[in-house]
Amino acid sequence: MQTLKKIAIPVLAISVFVALWELLVWANGWPNYVMASPSDLPEAYARFWNLFLIGSWQTLWRTVAGLALAVFFGTLLGMIMGFSKIARDALYPLLVGFNAVPKATLVPVLALLFIGQHNFNTVLMAFLISFFPIAVSVGIGLSTLEPEYRDILRSLGASRITIFRKIALPKTLPEFFGALKVSATLAFIGTNLVEIISPHGRGLGALFLSGQTNSNYPLMFAVLIALAVLGIVLYYAVVALERIFAGWAERPQH
Amino acid sequence: MTNLIDIKGVTHAYKTPNGPLPVLNNLNMAVPEGEFCAVVGPSGCGKSTLTRLVAGLMKPDEGEVWLHGELVKSPRKTVGMAFQNPVMLEWRTILENVILPLEIVAPRMSKADKTERAMELLALVGLEGFENKRPSELSGGMRQRASLCRAIVHKPDVLIMDEPFGALDAFTREDLWQTMHALRAKEPFTAVLITHDLRESVYLGDQVIVLSGRPATTQFVLDVQYPGDGLRDLDGLYTPECADMLHVLRDQIKIAQGREPEEAH
Numbered sequence: 001m002q003t004l005k006k007i008a009i010p011v012l013a014i015s016v017f018v019a020l021w022e023l024l025v026w027a028n029g030w031p032n033y034v035m036a037s038p039s040d041l042p043e044a045y046a047r048f049w050n051l052f053l054i055g056s057w058q059t060l061w062r063t064v065a066g067l068a069l070a071v072f073f074g075t076l077l078g079m080i081m082g083f084s085k086i087a088r089d090a091l092y093p094l095l096v097g098f099n100a101v102p103k104a105t106l107v108p109v110l111a112l113l114f115i116g117q118h119n120f121n122t123v124l125m126a127f128l129i130s131f132f133p134i135a136v137s138v139g140i141g142l143s144t145l146e147p148e149y150r151d152i153l154r155s156l157g158a159s160r161i162t163i164f165r166k167i168a169l170p171k172t173l174p175e176f177f178g179a180l181k182v183s184a185t186l187a188f189i190g191t192n193l194v195e196i197i198s199p200h201g202r203g204l205g206a207l208f209l210s211g212q213t214n215s216n217y218p219l220m221f222a223v224l225i226a227l228a229v230l231g232i233v234l235y236y237a238v239v240a241l242e243r244i245f246a247g248w249a250e251r252p253q254h
Numbered sequence: 255m256t257n258l259i260d261i262k263g264v265t266h267a268y269k270t271p272n273g274p275l276p277v278l279n280n281l282n283m284a285v286p287e288g289e290f291c292a293v294v295g296p297s298g299c300g301k302s303t304l305t306r307l308v309a310g311l312m313k314p315d316e317g318e319v320w321l322h323g324e325l326v327k328s329p330r331k332t333v334g335m336a337f338q339n340p341v342m343l344e345w346r347t348i349l350e351n352v353i354l355p356l357e358i359v360a361p362r363m364s365k366a367d368k369t370e371r372a373m374e375l376l377a378l379v380g381l382e383g384f385e386n387k388r389p390s391e392l393s394g395g396m397r398q399r400a401s402l403c404r405a406i407v408h409k410p411d412v413l414i415m416d417e418p419f420g421a422l423d424a425f426t427r428e429d430l431w432q433t434m435h436a437l438r439a440k441e442p443f444t445a446v447l448i449t450h451d452l453r454e455s456v457y458l459g460d461q462v463i464v465l466s467g468r469p470a471t472t473q474f475v476l477d478v479q480y481p482g483d484g485l486r487d488l489d490g491l492y493t494p495e496c497a498d499m500l501h502v503l504r505d506q507i508k509i510a511q512g513r514e515p516e517e518a519h
Contacts (some may be wrong), residue, residue, distance in 0.1 A: 148341045155309040156358045157329045166354070170345045185359070248345040248388060 044222035050159065051207055052226055058232055059191055059203035062119060066126020067187040071180065073127070074134030080136065082142025082168075099132045103190060107197045118202060122194040129190035130183040137179035141172030153232040174249040177242040184234045204230070256323065258411060258444045259285040259308060264317035266303060267469075277303050278314070279469035281339045285362035285461075290438065290445045292455035294503065295465030296511045305414045306468075308446060309333050318430075319474065322411055326474060333407035334443075340397040340419040342389035348400050352376060355408040375403040378431050378440060395426035399433060403431045406443060413445040430489060431457050452503045453491055454482070464506040474506045 008034050021102075025037035045052060077095075081088040091143045103125065109122045145168055153163045195205020204223050211219035261283040267274040275298035287289040294406055295301055300358050307319050319326040321333075334355070335356045352372040358364055376385055379399040389397055398418060399481075405413055419427045427476040431454060456460045456478055464474040475483045480486050491495060 061381075146339070146341070148337045148339055149339075151306075151309070152310060152341055152354075152404075153333055153358060155311055155329050155333050155335050155414075156355055157331050158358045162358065166357070167343065170343070171347075246345070246392075 011061055025139045033215065033217045036145035036218040040197040040218035041222045041225060042129035044216070044218040048207070048219065048222075052204075052222075055202070055204040055207045055223075056226060056230060059195065059205065059227075060234070062122045062203065063126050063184075063187045063191045063230075063234065065181075065191060067130055067184055069123065069127040070134055070150045070183055070187060074179075075138050075182070076165060077131070077135040078138025079142060085143075086229070088139065088143065092198075095135065099138035102198065104193055106160060107194055110194075116199070118194075118198065121189050121198070122203070126187040126190040126192045129193075130187035133179040133182045133186070134176065137175040138172055141175040142168055176244050180238050180242075181235060184238050185231055188227070188231050188234065235243065255351050256287070257284040257320075258289075258322055259283065259291075259292060259446065260318075261304075262305070262318045262320070264307060264319065265469075266300075266307070266312075266316075276469035278307075279471045280317070281465070281470060281474050283463060285444055285446065286442055288442050289460045292348070292447045292449055292456055292459030292462045293465060294449055294455050294507065294509065295470060296451070296454060296466060296467050300468055300470040301465060302416055303450060304465075305335070305416045305446065305471070308412065309414055310334060310335075314490065331408070332411040334408065334410035335355045336398075336415045336418045337406040338420045340389070340394075340401035342397050342400065344389055347386050348376070348392065349373070349386060351389065351400055352403045354404060354490050355459065359408045372403065372407055373468035375407060375437075375441075379403055379418040380436060385407045393423055393426075395430065397517060398430060400423060402433070402437065406437065408439060409441070411444075413443050415445065415447045417450065419447055419454065420444050427451075427454070432488070434458055435480045452507070455493055455503070456496055456499050457486060457488070463502060464503065464510060466510045467512060473510055476503060476506075 008048075022038050025035055028035075030037075077091070081091055105120075106125065106128065110124060114121055116126075149167050149171065150163055153167060158166075191203065192205040195201040195203040195207055201207075201209065204227055208220055208223040211217070211223060261281060264278050264281045266278040267276040272458075281304070283291070283293075283304075293304065295303055304310075307314055308321070308326070310319075310321075310326045310333070313327065321330065322428070337342070342348075342353070346354070349369065349372055352375065353368045356368045356371065360368075373382075373385060376382055381394060381396060381399055382393060384396065389400070393402070402418065405415070419430050422430065435458070444448060447455070447458060459478050459482075462476040462478060463472060464476070465471070466473040478499065479495065481490045481493045
C-alpha cells in the first residue's frame with residue numbers, strides 16, 4: 001500500500017501535467033510547428049528510436065564522466081579549503097568568480113583549445129559546470145566540524161588521517177550528497193550545452209539541433225522530454241546512492 | 255599515595271586580535287589515583303582550557319601537567335573524554351560508537367572482544383537492548399550514558415568530563431549521577447569533572463576545587479565528607495552536613511565572581 005502510493009502519486013502528477021499540456025495546445029489550436037502536443041511525440045520516438053538510443057547513451061556517459069571528475073576534484077578542492085584557512089581565503093573568490101562566468105561562453109574557448117576533441121570537450125564542460133557545489137559543501141562541512149568531534153579522537157593520539165576517515169568524511173556525507181544532486185543536473189546542462197552549441201555535436205543535444213534545422217518540431221519536443229527523463233534517472237541514481245551511504249542522516253518518518 | 259594528576263603552576267593565555275587573553279594564572283591541582291575531582295568556578299573562567307591541558311590537546315605557556323608521573327606534552331591514549339554534547343557519531347550504532355576508542359587504542363583487539371567489552375559497559379549504564387539503535391533514536395540522557403561508556407571503554411587512567419550533565423533535565427541528571435557512582439564501583443578510574451552544579455560537585459566529588467574568575471587560579475579546595483558510610487545516596491544531599499558544604503562552596507563562588515559572601519549562617 002505504502003509503495004503503491006509512492007509510485008501512484010508521481011505517476012498521477014505526470015499524467016495530469018501531460019493532459020494539461022495536450023489541452024492547452026488543443027484549446028489554442030496551435031499547429032505543431034508552434035507547439036507540439038504530447039500526442040505528436042510517439043510518432044517522433046517511433047521514427048527515430050535508434051537515434052534516441054544512441055544519443056541518450058552519448059549524453060548519459062559523458063554527463064556521468066564529467067560528474068565523476070567533479071566528485072573527485074570537487075572533493076579534493078573542498079578538502080583543501082576545509083583544512084586550510086589560507087587555502088579557503090585564497091580559493092573562494094577565484095571559485096565564485098569562475099562559477100559566475102556563463103558556461104556558454106566557454107564552449108568556443110574549449111573548442112579552440114581542444115579542436116575536434118568533442119567527447120573530451122563535453123566531459124570537461126560537464127565537469128566545469130558541476131564541481132563548484134561539491135567543493136563548497138565539502139569545504140564548509142569540514143571547516144565547521146565541531147571541535148569536540150575532533151577532540152574525542154585526538155585525545156587518544158589519533159592521526160589527522162584517521163580523524164578524517166572516521167569522523168570528518170562520514171559526517172560531511174549528507175552535505176556532499178545534497179550538493180551532488182545539484183551537481184548531477186548541472187553536469188547534464190553542461191553536456192547539452194556543448195552538444196547543442198558546437199557544430200557536428202553528438203548526443204541528444206545534436207538530435208535537438210537536427211530537429212531544429214529540419215523544422216521537425218515534434219522531434220525537438222521529444223528530445224526535451226527524453227532529456228527530462230534522463231535527468232530524472234540520474235537524479236534518482238544519486239538518491240539511491242545517498243540512501244546507501246548516508247541513509248543514517250534521514251530522520252525516521254512518522 | 256602518589257598523585258595521578260599533578261598540575262603545577264600552570265599559566266596560559268590565548269592569542270586574540272586584541273592582545274593576549276590570560277585564562278589560567280598559576281593554577282595548581284593534585285588528584286590522587288582513583289579520586290574524583292570536581293572543578294567549579296564562574297562561567298568563562300577557563301575550566302574547559304583545563305580539560306584540554308590534562309588531555310594533552312594543548313600545552314600551557316608556563317607550568318607543568320603531570321600524568322602518572324610523566325610530563326604531558328602531547329595527547330596520550332590513557333585519557334577518556336566526555337562533553338556536554340554527547341558527540342555521538344550519527345552514522346554508527348550505539349555499540350559502534352562505544353567501540354570507537356578501541357579502534358584507535360587497540361587496533362589488534364578482535365571484534366568479538368571489543369563488542370564484549372562495550373556490551374559489559376552498556377549493561378552497567380542500563381543501555382542493554384539499545385546497542386543496535388542509532389543515536390538519533392535515543393533520548394538525550396541515553397546518549398550521554400553511551401558517551402560515558404565510550405569515554406571509559408579503553409580503561410583510561412583519567413576520565414575528563416566537561417559538564418557532561420549540563421544539558422539534561424534535573425531528574426535525568428540525578429539518574430546519571432548514580433550511574434556514575436555505579437561505574438566507579440565496578441571500574442575504578444580517576445576523574446576530573448567540570449561542572450556548574452554545586453550539588454553535583456558534592457555528590458560526585460572526593461574533592462571540589464573552586465577556581466577564581468578569569469584568569470583562573472586555584473582559589474579553594476574542599477575535601478568532601480559525604481554523610482553516610484561508603485555508598486552515597488541522593489538523600490545525603492539534604493542533610494545538614496551537605497548543606498554546610500554547599501554554603502561554603504557558594505560563598506567561594508561569590509568571592510570568585512568578585513562579590514562579597516553573604517553573612518555566615
